[in-house]
Amino acid sequence: MEYKDYYKILGVDKDATPNEIKKAYRKLAAKYHPDKNSGDKNAEERCKEINEANEVLGDPGKRKKYDALGANWEAYGQAEGDWGRYAGPRHGQNGQTFSYEGDPSDFFGDHGSGFSSFFDMFFGGRATNGHRAYTGGDIQAELPITLLEAYHGSKRTFELNGQKLRITIKPGSYDGQQLKIRGKGQSGGSRGKPGDLYIVLRVGDDPRFQRRGNDLLITKKIDLYTALLGGKIEVPTMTGSVKMSVPKGTQDGKTLRLKGKGMPVYNSRSHGDLLVQIQVELPRQLSHEEEELFKKLRRLSEGKGYTKHTT
Template identity: 70%
Template sequence: MEYKDYYKILGVEKNATPKDIKKAYRKLAAKYHPDKNSGDKDAEDKFKEVNEANEVLSDPEKREKYDTLGANWQAYEQAGGDWRQYANQSQTNGGRTFYYEGDPSEFFGGNSGFSSFFDMFFGEGNQGGFANSSKRTRQGFTGNDIQAELPITLLEAYHGSKRTFELNGQKLRITIKPGSYDGQQLKIKGKGQPGVNSGNSGDLYIVLRVNHDPRFERNGNNLVTNMNIDLYTAVLGGKIKIPTITGNVNMSIPKGTQSGKTLRLKGKGMPKYNSNSYGDLLVKINVELPKSLNFEEEQLFKKLQQISTEKRNSTV
């Protein structure tokens, strides 16, 4: 079984102070946290490794045992797990005698989730020879967080809604506020994995996934929609019906509107989260040209072309 260098894992020197260890741990834990590295198995393993190193080096007693045995931990195992026997033997080499008071399994409980090296070094299999002069108070550890995705419609994101679901036989109800967005996390405290040794339960994180709506594209608090208009409306102007998320409204098309132009309907977008204001609806105009003309229409377009040509020539 491979020896784990906890100092190297945290990137600190062996004479690092508790403050140095705490600072290094927080930095690495934030870097490799599952919330920031969803689906990344390497980051998940690194996060567990960093937590394991911190659990040892941040505890003065565990750190002393680890420092004393170090890479020679296997020799300690071969001595039958008798810590005092190995410590006495190592005194000729500057070793220090160390007595742990209590049950080593209290560190992390029966199922720690740490590496086999950690479990063998600190776990129940190595309690032979440890002095049991007093019982330590059990140290609780917070359970793991749980993350789940919840698909919702754009209409739910607009109006808000409530969802009820069951987790571990318990019914939970969450509120989706107006203006909720894709990727938003809703935290339900204490509904994650149970803690160890009376530790607090982890938290449940619900990640909202807003389903695609064929009518609209969301851009922040604005909604974007595409609208086709005929050539005559583009040239002469007029009013057309525009679908919004709450129903159709009439919108004026200015004379001479070009294809590709974007018109804005203020306040017809998404509600701003935790606010009484709204984004806008952006309407992208696409001018559709006539695909077939009868004889009379073609003659009229030729007449318009002639008038336009004469007009340009007269200004030259």
């Protein structure tokens, strides 16, 4: 049986943080997703490997067992055929010796996985009267939601296999977030438990706001006079429009910040900020009087040494 290097499969170091593992998994899962690789058997197998690696490394308990036993997996090779109790020294790789007395399932877990035989050896099923009880496969589905739903939260009801299911989308939910519904995956047969259903949220683009973590970004156009002299402008937020002060001399491209007007922080009472990027609009057509006034302003600015102009 071939040893599965889950760290190599996800392309992360053995000391990778949970967040690094999550990011690597999401990137690879998106790349090899069946919807993007229809009919590609290699991509399908790669996707299975990626999911299997994430199942282990993304779970603190499984990862700890894998790290402890992974290097010595050959020592437990007999466990695949003999799931009874056993004792005595075992010799792993690099001459390491250890002993264990008990049921291999103490390490390997109670349920089958639907993954590779290597996975099942470590995390698969315990023998019960010569038979293994398997957990049914997990199901993954994507659910598109709006940015407004991600902001306020919502509830969705849908039907699966004739059964109505209801999920709660909490305020601050984000793109790629997985919602787990236990026991709603594939059947585990007469002896096994059903798998789980994973709903992956896909937050759509918003015509007004761009999301940057917990902050929201919006572009706001202002006229030249407000940029020069300052003033109040109306800015849309997720909960309605508010007035915002524009300082005198605001430059084009300047970003102003409205505290607490961004996205809710998931599972928290705090909010991110609203970032307002200023876009100064210049007058397109000047009357003769306006043109003369601007020329006068230019002469005044030259006299103060602000600008230099040559004709």
